[in-house]
Amino acid sequence: MAPRLALEVPAADEYRALRSAAGLSAMSAEAAATGLPASWCSVCVREGDELIGMGRVVGDGGLFLFVVDIAVAPAWQGQGWGRRIMQALMDEVHARAPSRAMIGLIAEGTAFEFYQQFGFRLVAPAAHGMLLRLS
Incomplete structure (x- = not known):
């Protein structure tokens, strides 16, 4: 059976x-x-x-949205699933988010190159992403 992509929220255990x-x-x-x-x-x-890939957009739905949890199981990486996941999320963003909404993400390492194809741009040096992880 070929993998299928759908708009749905994963269960907490499979997400983790x-x-x-x-x-x-x-x-x-x-x-x-x-x-x-x-x-x-x-x-x-x-x-x-079996959940083999996922991605989410979180935020207030009007002013700010943030792309998170782009993940593909190792056995399925390199087959275009990350691109399909991002495209599905961006299709929803373009269809539902109001104009002038700010869409952000944190790209590790050189992953910024992947996200640039979806219209994301580096903001440094004008701005710097910051993160606080609670322990």
Whole structure:
């Protein structure tokens, strides 16, 4: 069965497992259970019932949105699923977000090159992304 992409929110346990498998930082079960239902938009890629890719947009829905959780299981990387996930999210952003909304993301390493194809631009030196991780 070919993988299918759909607008849906992953379950907290599969979300946490895919983040870990894809090399993203761990999230607590409590945080996932609270945060996932509040997603502005969420995309899942499944092979059968197995979550093999995902991405989300979070934010207030009007002024600020933030792309997060772009993840593809290692066995499926390099096959264009990340691009399809981002395109689905950006299709939703362009269809639903109001004009002048600010869409942000944090790109690690050279991942900024991937996101540039979707219209994202580096903001440094005029601005710098910052992050506070609670322990």
